[in-house]
Amino acid sequence: MNWDEFLQSLAGSLPTGDKRTAVEQCIGEGDLLTACEIARKALRPDVFKGELLRHFAEKRFKPAPIHKDIVGIDSRIVITTNFDKIYEMExxxxxxxxILVKNYYDxxxxxxxRRQQRCVLKxxxxIDTPDxxxxxxxDYASARITHRHFYRALEALFMTHTFVFLGASMRDPDLRLILEDYAYRYGGTRPHFMVMPSGSPVPPxxxxxxxxxxxxxxxxxxxLNHAELATGISELKNLVETERATLRNTLNW
Known part of the structure; x- marks a missing residue:
């Protein structure tokens, strides 16, 4: 289930009225953060938490071959906006x-x-701590104030590493703020990369x-359910393995 479908499910759990109409309107306009804010306020806290767990923890999602290939690339640092556990479990x-798993509040x-262990930054x-x-x-505004140290660490990582974004949305406020700040503060630096479906968004x-x-x-x-993406990730994994073998032989680090 994707984010839109989850919000549609929340809207369906609301009684007919202004709040339900507002949630559906925000979803239609692509303003998913506001849609979720209205729905959460309209539902009792225990109901909202129950919906989260039902949709993202109790489904028992299984990893796809693309998850195995991403793990096979073996990046030491992986940043994810997802709160499910599919990648880290695989x-x-x-x-x-x-794998060390760290959340924004740790x-x-x-x-x-600074350690050598692989880590996943959530x-x-x-979903283990839905609250x-x-x-x-x-939530976004509060986290940026209360956990400033985490966002400073992210800023440092974006300056010192090159990231490839897979399945991320540029509607995410955290990523947009950090990347925009990085782009204008350090003009002329090497870019990061984003993999996305053709035509989304339109070229301009x-x-x-x-x-x-x-x-x-x-x-x-x-x-074909993003088959070309899965093939590309698999090819990238093979290229990474080849390059690692070359480094072992040449010692040209």
């Missing part, structure tokens, strides 16, 4: 538990990043996003 299975993030929290997941405009909008966030996009055909 990573810990394949890598025998050698106080030992800096120590984790910038919106985890701390980031869903709404209020895409051009603005690339320039304002110092991104380079890699577009693919989303037909």
């Amino acid at each position: 990573a810990n299975t394949m890598l025998h538990g050698d 106080s030992d993030l800096a120590d984790t990043l 910038i919106h929290g985890t 701390k997941t980031i869903f709404t405009r209020t 909008v895409l051009e603005v996003l690339e320039e304002s966030m110092n991104l380079r996009t890699i577009c693919y055909d989303p037909a």
Whole structure:
């Protein structure tokens, strides 16, 4: 289930009236953060929490081959906006538990990043602690003030590493703020990369996003359930393995 479908389900759980109409209108306009804010306020806290768990924890989603290939690329630092556990569970299975998982509210993030262990940074929290997941405009604003140290660490990572975004949305306020700040504060630096379906967004909008966030996009055909993306990730994994073998032989680090 994707984000839109979850919000549609929340809207359906509301009684007919102004709040339900407002949620549906916000979803239609693509303002998903406001839609979630209204729905959460309209529902009792226990009901909203129950819906989260029902949709994202109790479904028992299984990893797809693309998850295995992403783990196989073996990046030491992985940042995810997802609060489900599909990737980290697959990573810990394949890598025998050698993954540290940190959330935006953890106080030992800096120590984790300076160690050699692989780590997953969950910038919106985890479904294991649904009360701390980031869903709404209020959540985003509160997290940026209360957990400033985490966002400073993210800024440092974006300066010192090149990231490839898979399945991320540029509607995410955290990513947009950090990337826009990075792009304008450090003009002329190397770009980050984003993989996205062709035509989403349309070329003029895409051009603005690339320039304002110092991104380079890699577009693919989303037909056949994003088969081209899965093939591309699998090929990338093979290229990474080949390059690692070359480094072992040449010692040219």
